[in-house]
Amino acid sequence: MAKYITKTYRCPVCGEEHEYSVLVSYRSSNTYLDLGPTQREYFEMYLECPKCHYVSMNPGKPANKDAFVTVCSKEYQDCFDSDLSTAVKKCIAMAMMSESEKNALSAARSWLRAFYAAEMDQQPSETYRKKAVDAYQNAMESGAGGLALEDFCALCDLLRQEKRFAEAEELANALIQNAEDNKNTDNEPYRVLLREKEYIHNRDHSRHLLKEEVA
Numbered sequence: 001m002a003k004y005i006t007k008t009y010r011c012p013v014c015g016e017e018h019e020y021s022v023l024v025s026y027r028s029s030n031t032y033l034d035l036g037p038t039q040r041e042y043f044e045m046y047l048e049c050p051k052c053h054y055v056s057m058n059p060g061k062p063a064n065k066d067a068f069v070t071v072c073s074k075e076y077q078d079c080f081d082s083d084l085s086t087a088v089k090k091c092i093a094m095a096m097m098s099e100s101e102k103n104a105l106s107a108a109r110s111w112l113r114a115f116y117a118a119e120m121d122q123q124p125s126e127t128y129r130k131k132a133v134d135a136y137q138n139a140m141e142s143g144a145g146g147l148a149l150e151d152f153c154a155l156c157d158l159l160r161q162e163k164r165f166a167e168a169e170e171l172a173n174a175l176i177q178n179a180e181d182n183k184n185t186d187n188e189p190y191r192v193l194l195r196e197k198e199y200i201h202n203r204d205h206s207r208h209l210l211k212e213e214v215a
């Protein structure tokens, strides 16, 4: 069961006041190996101003100055005029703002969420998956701080889905080796990486659930 509270915020970009239904908590029963959600509530963490379409997780916080420019841009407003689903639009909006702030890791995570949203809403998703892979590789090459094990595991799964099996395997091997060197193997990411190796070996590029039904 998802829990919501109603909150009123003044949009830090356009200045209009609106009531928002804010997600407080929800129970997630399963995810995909790329850490994508199986529940729509996941995308409700992003709140969108009904007037200017500014998207953020907390409209009570002042907007970054780059956000003003991005929200007013034609590209941003065209995205909200498009036929994409609301969840996809919100994730693209976050990615655009992260890119304008030159926050490579946040951009990667936002493109990844745009991919999740497109998958959930059965819209073309490959563009966003490619953008997420590029953004993650860019974040790693530029030495962006804050990359977590989950980010590396998600990237490994995306590379496999992209049929870039050699790169996926190289990354999986490095992560497995690192976990074994640190005796950090009694955990879900490690077990997931072993499964990734099997899928890579079988040239399986489909999306898999973390907890799969056993036939």
Ligand SMILES: [Zn+2]
Pocket: 011, 012, 013, 014, 015, 016, 049, 050, 051, 052, 053, 054
């Ligand atoms: Zn606004």
